[in-house]
Amino acid sequence: MSNRYDQMTYRRCGRSGLKLPAISLGLWNNFGHKDDFGVARQMIHTAFDHGITHFDLANNYGPPAGSAEENFGKILAGGLAGYRDEMVISSKAGYTMWPGPYGDWGSRKYLTASLDQSLKRMKLDYVDIFYSHRPDPETPIEETMAALDSIVRQGKALYVGISSYNPEQTAAAARVLRELGTPCLIHQPSYNIFNRWIEKGLLQTLDEQGMGCIAFCPLDQGVLTDKYLRGVPEGSRAAKEHGTLNAKNISEDKLTKVSKLNAMAQERGQSLAQMALAWVLRHQGMTSALIGASKPEQIIDSAASLQNLEFSAAELAVIDEISPL
Numbered sequence: 001m002s003n004r005y006d007q008m009t010y011r012r013c014g015r016s017g018l019k020l021p022a023i024s025l026g027l028w029n030n031f032g033h034k035d036d037f038g039v040a041r042q043m044i045h046t047a048f049d050h051g052i053t054h055f056d057l058a059n060n061y062g063p064p065a066g067s068a069e070e071n072f073g074k075i076l077a078g079g080l081a082g083y084r085d086e087m088v089i090s091s092k093a094g095y096t097m098w099p100g101p102y103g104d105w106g107s108r109k110y111l112t113a114s115l116d117q118s119l120k121r122m123k124l125d126y127v128d129i130f131y132s133h134r135p136d137p138e139t140p141i142e143e144t145m146a147a148l149d150s151i152v153r154q155g156k157a158l159y160v161g162i163s164s165y166n167p168e169q170t171a172a173a174a175r176v177l178r179e180l181g182t183p184c185l186i187h188q189p190s191y192n193i194f195n196r197w198i199e200k201g202l203l204q205t206l207d208e209q210g211m212g213c214i215a216f217c218p219l220d221q222g223v224l225t226d227k228y229l230r231g232v233p234e235g236s237r238a239a240k241e242h243g244t245l246n247a248k249n250i251s252e253d254k255l256t257k258v259s260k261l262n263a264m265a266q267e268r269g270q271s272l273a274q275m276a277l278a279w280v281l282r283h284q285g286m287t288s289a290l291i292g293a294s295k296p297e298q299i300i301d302s303a304a305s306l307q308n309l310e311f312s313a314a315e316l317a318v319i320d321e322i323s324p325l
């Protein structure tokens, strides 16, 4: 679609030169070898056609681990390779990837080897953003950040980021990277109406450090939609065996809250998914909401959230009452 850039809003990532789409697409679920490759390809094309220029991966996305990167590489090579310079592609390392002491956490050994593997799987020369996927309580932060700095100097990533670091760890990581001469571009934390931890200090730290923020699971893995209000539908994430969302965790109490939020979204003329994304994007420092999807239509629905990002004080107060900070 030639008008793809007219449909999306791009937000500056912290105090960097990089802008990200307000809605980005993650490949954690539904892009592995166990999933339908045709649907996966359609979702990437639909996203890109709607101005979603940022695709978020990690070494372990699948299942099996690594297969989302392989499939993404295939999709790129099969028709999108000419658009590489119009895309921001990220990957990460930090969770268990291979056996032994060098396939997990935050050592220089693991991060360097893992990114080399990710690049091979995606058939790319470089990623735009490479993340430390989680803080490592045992490896000195100086080592993890120096590994990220080296990766940038080697040309294997243009920018670096961190995920799920608390405010103190974030400030330390940003300081070490600044001293090394490679700014920390972005933080990727979980954030949605039911999970507001970043409002208790992290957002302020990111502002102070000049870092951007991209919120993962903005729809609480699909719970912040109307899909579970009448049971667990077939094919949904909660219906999957060994999936990342356990139906048992979607309590009656949660569904009562979802139902109230759904009524409010309807009054606003939005789907609940759209309202939940608009709510995440209400912060000035929020660069992007990082959605997942199982169908192309969900991506179109989610991207349309940008048509109404405004909340009245009364609406925000109702959401605070339903899900207090």
Ligand SMILES: NC(=O)c1ccc[n+]([C@@H]2O[C@H](COP(=O)([O-])OP(=O)(O)OC[C@H]3O[C@@H](n4cnc5c(N)ncnc54)[C@H](OP(=O)(O)O)[C@@H]3O)[C@@H](O)[C@H]2O)c1
Binding pocket: 025, 026, 027, 028, 029, 056, 057, 133, 163, 164, 188, 215, 216, 217, 218, 219, 220, 221, 222, 223, 225, 226, 227, 235, 236, 237, 238, 273, 274, 290, 291, 292, 293, 294, 295, 297, 298, 299, 301, 302
């Ligand atoms: N850094 C980290 O540690 C970390 C951890 C987790 C995730 N992430 C990143 O965040 C990304 C997003 O996570 P997520 O997939 O859990 O995000 P999410 O957006 O909270 O949930 C996505 C799910 O919500 C449903 N959905 C999406 N749009 C919808 C719409 N418009 N209407 C109705 N239902 C809709 C779909 O469920 P169904 O499948 O049921 O249709 C979809 O699979 C991941 O791909 C990954 O890149 C990062």
